[in-house]
Amino acid sequence: MGTSHQRGYVTLRGKQWYGYFRKVVNDPTTDEQKTVRVPVILGLKSKMSKFEAREALQREITKQIGKPGSPTRVMNDGSVTFAWFVKNRFLPLKEAVWKEETAKTKTILIQSDLVDPLGEIPLANFDKFSLQLHLNKLAITRSKDTVLQMRAYLRDIFAEAVDQDFLTKDPARKVKVPTQLRETDTTTLTWDQLGLALAELTLRDRILLELDMTNALRPSELLAFRWKCFDYDACTLKIIETVYKGKIRPWGKTKKSLTVIHIPQKLADDLETWRVECEERAREAASKDKKKSPELSPDDFIFANEVGGFLDTDNFRKRVLHKLARNLGLPKLTFQVIRRTIATLAQKKGTVKDVQGVMRHSRTATTTDVYMQEIPESVQATVNSINRELRKSSEKNHRKTVKPLPDAVTLGGKVLKHGAVSVKVFGNLTPNDTKRERRELASC
Structure with a gap:
């Protein structure tokens, strides 16, 4: 097993960029390894520069051989393990489309739930049964969202293995999501509970949390606000x-995510009050330390920490939100719970598209299926409203179709008491029906 450091090269042929690199394959006639030069069509000259063509070639080399400097492998090598393939062939391709922090998070998840338990098993040894069994075990200890992610990663990994000729058949193609999954947290609060939380906070933290509740902001957006972002x-x-x-x-x-959001006038007034207080603090700090500026900079964070930087999300959650939940007896209080609560309660304040705009979701389905939860009182009121409409319509139609019986009717010149003769039959009598035998038949 060698180590590949090649970068290949690109050249222009006609109107297309071509790339070339070396690859080790098995010679089918001698069953020995040999090195071949592989040509790759990278794209049109009019649509990419030479630098972009080189990048495209590197992606293709990574796909077929692995990252530069990684151990090379021969196609269809039965000793290739799951861990080696994920590290050297799958993750390098994903790094091209994942953002840096996203790549770190997803790599950790894949490592702990897939690579650690399955890493030493050769790719060729996997089948549908073994993968389904592993997914069923994950469903016992992991959340619903995690199980769904792991199933998606398994399918992506083995589909890539087939695409790169490490496997001839995809064992993960028909792996199903286990039916018994741990329920996803759907905790929501009421308006009163949100109000109680705000009433317990100091000026800065109250404004911060009220702003978060009003606009359903993500913590990554909320804590990044600078004074230059605020237009009073x-x-x-x-x-x-x-x-x-x-x-x-x-x-x-x-x-x-990056957009201009509206804030209510009273909340804007509170933010302006907070700015004045921050300016006073800046002047006090400058009087004690001559190196500090007495002026509040537009680049200063609105909700700054003690050293002037932005607040840490985890620290604020533990120091403020969790403490509030304990003191007020709330089931749970996090930034995610707040966003879910606002999406749920806002159903009565606007349309679904309005709520989607507040949440700033790209898809309406994310707003309705992930964040919005049913409100039991609202469901009960809806059922009562449906029943009222049904009864109203039923009673109205009943009055139209059912004719009231007269107090007395006349038959053959004699007055009969109510109920003696069917009104329906009496109304259909012909002159011949007044004969005795016909009348008796009609009365039956």
């Missing part, structure tokens, strides 16, 4: 960046 006259805040794992990022979770 327009009552708006502009999301220009996010914070995650101690880093500032110039992008958000979705395309709609």
Whole structure:
């Protein structure tokens, strides 16, 4: 087994970029290994530069051989393990489409739930039964979302193994999601519970949490606000960046994350009050330390920590939210619970599209299927309303179809008491029906 450091080379042939690299394969006639030069069509010259063509070639080399510097393998080598394939062939391809922090999180999940328990097994030894059995075990200890992710990763990994000729058949193609899954947390709070939480906080934390509740902000967006993002006259805040794992990022979770959001006038007034207080604190700090500026900078964070940086999400959750949940006896209080609660309660405040706009989701299904939960009182009121409409319609139609009986009717010149003769039959009598035998028959 050798080590490959090749980068290949690209050349222009006509209007297309071509790339070339070396690959070790088995010679079918001698059953020995040999090195061949592999040509790859990279794309049109009009659509990519030479630098982009080189990048495309590197992706193809990574797909077929592995990362530069990784051990090379021969196609259809039965000793290739699951761990080796994931590390050298699957993850390098995903790194091209995953963001840095996303790649770290997903790599850890794949390592703990797939690679650690299955890593030493050769790819060729897997079948549908063994993979289904592993997924069933995960369903016992892992959440529903985790099991669904692992099933998706298994299918991606083995589909890639087939695509790269390590396998001839995909054993994960028909692996099913176990029916017995742990329920996903759907905790929501009431308006009163949210109000109680706000009443317990100091000015800064109350504004922070009220802003989060009002606009259903993600913590990565909420804690990244700077004073230059706040427009008091327009009552708006502009999301220009996010914070995650101690880093500032110039992008958000979705395309709609970075945008301008509206804030109510009273909340804007509170933010302006907080700005005045921050300016006073800055002047006090400057009087004690001449190196510090007495002016509040537009680049300063609105909700800054003690050293002027942005607040840590985990720290705020444990220090403020969890403490509030314990003191007020709330079932749970996190940023995720707040977003889910606002999406649920806002059903009575606007349309589904309005709620989607508040949540800034790219798809309506995310708003309705993931965040919105049913409100028992609302369901009960809906059932009562449906029943009222049914009864109203039924009673109305009943009055139209059923004619009231007269107090007395006349038959053959004699007055009969109510109920003696059917009104329906009496109304259908012909002159001949007044004969005795016909009348007796009609009365039956």
